[in-house]
Amino acid sequence: MTAKQWALAPWSWFLPAPPHGGQGTPPGAAGAGAPSGRDACGHRPTAGTVRFEQVGKTYPSSAGPVRALSGISLDIPAGSIFGIIGRSGAGKSSLLRTINRLEQPSEGRVLVDGQDLATLDEQGLVLLRRRVGMIFQHFNLLSSKTVFDNVALPLRVAGVRPDHVRARVAALLDLVGLRGKADTYPGRLSGGQKQRVGIARALVHAPEILLCDEATSALDPQTTQSILALLRDINRRLGLTVVLITHEMGVIREICDEVLVLEKGRIAEAGAVWQVFGSPAHDATRALLRPLEHGLPGDLQERLSAHPVPGGASRRVLELHYSGAGGLEPDLARIAAALGGTVRLLHGGVDRIQGHSHGRLLLAADLGGPDAAALAALNLCHHARELGYVPDHA
Numbered sequence: 001m002t003a004k005q006w007a008l009a010p011w012s013w014f015l016p017a018p019p020h021g022g023q024g025t026p027p028g029a030a031g032a033g034a035p036s037g038r039d040a041c042g043h044r045p046t047a048g049t050v051r052f053e054q055v056g057k058t059y060p061s062s063a064g065p066v067r068a069l070s071g072i073s074l075d076i077p078a079g080s081i082f083g084i085i086g087r088s089g090a091g092k093s094s095l096l097r098t099i100n101r102l103e104q105p106s107e108g109r110v111l112v113d114g115q116d117l118a119t120l121d122e123q124g125l126v127l128l129r130r131r132v133g134m135i136f137q138h139f140n141l142l143s144s145k146t147v148f149d150n151v152a153l154p155l156r157v158a159g160v161r162p163d164h165v166r167a168r169v170a171a172l173l174d175l176v177g178l179r180g181k182a183d184t185y186p187g188r189l190s191g192g193q194k195q196r197v198g199i200a201r202a203l204v205h206a207p208e209i210l211l212c213d214e215a216t217s218a219l220d221p222q223t224t225q226s227i228l229a230l231l232r233d234i235n236r237r238l239g240l241t242v243v244l245i246t247h248e249m250g251v252i253r254e255i256c257d258e259v260l261v262l263e264k265g266r267i268a269e270a271g272a273v274w275q276v277f278g279s280p281a282h283d284a285t286r287a288l289l290r291p292l293e294h295g296l297p298g299d300l301q302e303r304l305s306a307h308p309v310p311g312g313a314s315r316r317v318l319e320l321h322y323s324g325a326g327g328l329e330p331d332l333a334r335i336a337a338a339l340g341g342t343v344r345l346l347h348g349g350v351d352r353i354q355g356h357s358h359g360r361l362l363l364a365a366d367l368g369g370p371d372a373a374a375l376a377a378l379n380l381c382h383h384a385r386e387l388g389y390v391p392d393h394a
């Protein structure tokens with residue numbers, strides 16, 4: 001059994017599952033509120049898969065039809081953290097919102113755990129929205145209600161018994177780290193705490209999927225980190241699929257397993273984060289990843305020239321890239337041996353994405369060593385290029 005399969009254990013192992021319909025219907029039972037896809041024991045071995053089949057979306061508008069999505073075919077695996085990125089207007093929200101049918105595709109099908117969402121009647125839609133929770137950039141909390149009441153509201157609307165509501169909300173506030181805040185009003189909470197309330201509320205019906213639309217965009221970097229840690233924790237402990245939209249590439253790198261890059265409503269590329277970020281194949285991806293790249297430090301940029309300094313001692317500046325492929329890591333001793341002479345590390349570094357080394361090193365080497373292509377050929381990096389020359393003292 002893989003870690004992920006293990007993580008797909010039923011919610012009830014961690015939290016009291018929400019009895020729907022007010023009568024304490026046990027989780028896993030057919031009928032009111034029982035999420036589909038569970039087996040007789042209440043397990044949900046494949047719960048939380050999403051399949052897009054040739055999905056297209058056109059909005060009517062006074063200026064004429066707006067084509068938001070075209071030909072999207074893709075699977076989101078159960079239990080994964082799946083990121084959707086793209087420039088503004090690329091269609092990210094339109095696609096995300098088809099998963100809980102806040103938007104309906106104009107063409108194609110969206111299936112959650114094999115169920116075509118277009119076939120759902122009104123009751124089916126209510127049950128779908130319990131299986132697919134959602135959190136928002138601006139939290140969407142009711143300011144006149146306490147933390148407890150905000151989280152309890154969907155359960156009360158569903159007619160859940162008050163004692164079950166109390167137990168469920170208490171367990172959820174514990175889970176999101178808000179024990180002791182039950183009676184506080186949202187106005188007295190920090191942004192991060194408000195998003196924690198949003199997450200608790202999104203989890204009340206023990207969803208299989210959590211949709212996050214720019215969930216950390218309104219938060220400072222430190223708070224963003226704590227919310228990401230919470231989302232990852234929830235994903236790992238509860239096994240639910242997390243689908244998130246973000247403009248922050250660092251968020252994708254930090255927690256996502258897979259990423260979809262949308263460009264003008266179409267799939268530009270998709271795959272494991274370490275692959276897409278390590279070797280971006282599409283211009284749109286490269287443009288999105290640019291903020292993650294460190295430019296040359298100003299002083300180095302100033303001293304860099306296209307040719308060796310006439311009459312003076314110069315050193316070559318080489319840039320070595322690591323894309324994560326093949327488990328390749330910078331072997332500094334071998335690099336120095338291949339280049340010969342003195343090698344200085346000027347700038348750069350290597351990140352770990354899903355266990356793969358990804359980054360670049362800027363080295364100053366003596367003149368006359370092997371050219372950049374030879375370093376890649378020797379399997380010392382994935383790509384290398386010569387950036388120019390700096391005076392020997394740089």
Ligand SMILES: Nc1ncnc2c1ncn2[C@@H]1O[C@H](COP(=O)(O)OP(=O)(O)OP(=O)(O)O)[C@@H](O)[C@H]1O
Binds near residue numbers: 067
């Ligand atoms: N209700 C609507 N009516 C008309 N056009 C819409 C509607 N919703 C979205 N659009 C258009 O569809 C396209 C895709 O919008 P969408 O919000 O899905 O993109 P996005 O990638 O999420 O953008 P952003 O990052 O700016 O939120 C855009 O051109 C947008 O203007």
